[in-house]
Amino acid sequence: MPIVTSDAAAPPPPPGVLVRPARTADVRAIRALVAPLAEARVLLQKEAVAYYESVVDFVVAEVDGRVVGCGAVHVLWEDLGEVRTLAVEAGVVGRGVGSAILVRLVERARELGLSRLFCLTFETEFFGRHGFTAIEGQAVEPEVYAELLRSYDEGVAEFLDLERVKPNTLGNVRMLRVL
Numbered sequence: 001m002p003i004v005t006s007d008a009a010a011p012p013p014p015p016g017v018l019v020r021p022a023r024t025a026d027v028r029a030i031r032a033l034v035a036p037l038a039e040a041r042v043l044l045q046k047e048a049v050a051y052y053e054s055v056v057d058f059v060v061a062e063v064d065g066r067v068v069g070c071g072a073v074h075v076l077w078e079d080l081g082e083v084r085t086l087a088v089e090a091g092v093v094g095r096g097v098g099s100a101i102l103v104r105l106v107e108r109a110r111e112l113g114l115s116r117l118f119c120l121t122f123e124t125e126f127f128g129r130h131g132f133t134a135i136e137g138q139a140v141e142p143e144v145y146a147e148l149l150r151s152y153d154e155g156v157a158e159f160l161d162l163e164r165v166k167p168n169t170l171g172n173v174r175m176l177r178v179l
């Protein structure tokens with residue numbers, strides 16, 4: 001399957017939708033978006049402090065001044081990042097908000113100098129339309145894998161597919177996009 005390396009075919013953000021970097025004051029809204037999805041085990045459950053610590057990773061989508069979606073790109077290694085916590089309010093799905101967030105995250109990944117983006121998801125069609133393809137096995141060399149094992153981040157444990165987190169990731173697909 002060919003790897004998509006451009007967003008030329010990506011739809012523009014829908015009218016009235018503003019995608020912007022998150023601020024600390026958005027953390028409450030981000031947590032409210034994530035809560036039901038974490039409850040349903042679609043997204044990883046995290047403590048409030050983890051959102052403040054990673055707020056610079058996040059963008060939010062705003063409609064009429066209200067946050068209706070969020071997403072983050074987390075750097076894993078020199079060339080590699082992970083799309084995390086992509087969520088759109090249930091009443092707004094299917095209107096292009098998720099795509100607008102993901103397009104912005106890909107842009108952000110490129111600005112950071114990343115050349116590959118990983119994600120772990122049930123939404124394989126959505127990510128597939130954005131150039132991600134399913135991968136088997138690890139996305140990093142054994143030397144980098146060994147370095148990443150030193151991380152305390154639960155998301156990194158899931159990226160590494162460690163035995164202890166496998167119950168959390170059951171049914172998720174590992175996907176990668178070359179930027």
Ligand SMILES: CC(=O)SCCNC(=O)CCNC(=O)[C@H](O)C(C)(C)COP(=O)(O)OP(=O)(O)OC[C@H]1O[C@@H](n2cnc3c(N)ncnc32)[C@H](O)[C@@H]1OP(=O)(O)O
Pocket residue numbers: 011014037042043083084085086087088089092093094095096097098099100119120121122123125126127129
């Ligand atoms: C790495 C991770 O974070 S994995 C976790 C991913 N998040 C989740 O699973 C949480 C629950 N799901 C969600 O929050 C959302 O469904 C998301 C984030 C997956 C997608 O967000 P949405 O705003 O619905 O995305 P968007 O509207 O851009 O695209 C969804 C579908 O709607 C359709 N669509 C897009 N724009 C429009 C539009 N303007 N009008 C009608 N339909 C549209 C597209 O065909 C698309 O189909 P696809 O999913 O087969 O590609």
